[in-house]
Amino acid sequence: MIRAASRDPRVAAVIAQCPFTDGLASMFALPPATLAPPGPTLRHVRKASKAEVRMQPGGHFDIYVGNAFERNVSEQLDFHARHVPTAVNRT
Numbered sequence: 802m803i804r805a806a807s808r809d810p811r812v813a814a815v816i817a818q819c820p821f822t823d824g825l826a827s828m829f830a831l832p833p834a835t836l837a838p839p840g841p842t843l844r845h846v847r848k849a850s851k852a853e854v855r856m857q858p859g860g861h862f863d864i865y866v867g868n869a870f871e872r873n874v875s876e877q878l879d880f881h882a883r884h885v886p887t888a889v890n891r892t
Contacts, residue, residue, distance in 0.1 A: 814890040822852040824864065824873055827856045853880060 825839035825845050834881070846852045855876055857864050864873040 816880065818851070820853065820880075820884045821849065822853045822855065822877065824855045824857050826856055826861045826863065 823842065825842060827839065839865060843854060846854050857870050857873060863869045
């Protein structure tokens with residue numbers, strides 16, 4: 802288990818042993834560009850052996866409404882269907 806005290810994504814990405822997904826906004830050139838640029842996160846997430854990175858078109862907050870929200874939720878559900886065994890998706 803990752804120690805909660807560290808809360809450092811650089812450490813968490815390297816030691817994560819379970820599959821995880823991260824959706825990053827691809828359009829960061831417009832304000833607020835410094836809010837969450839994807840570069841640093843992308844570098845750290847790629848260090849994790851079981852990470853799946855999804856680049857989402859748009860800005861940081863665009864995934865919370867409209868078509869971007871629907872696409873984001875659909876991709877997350879797909880990830881969970883592949884990695885979380887349930888009675889519905891057992892093979």
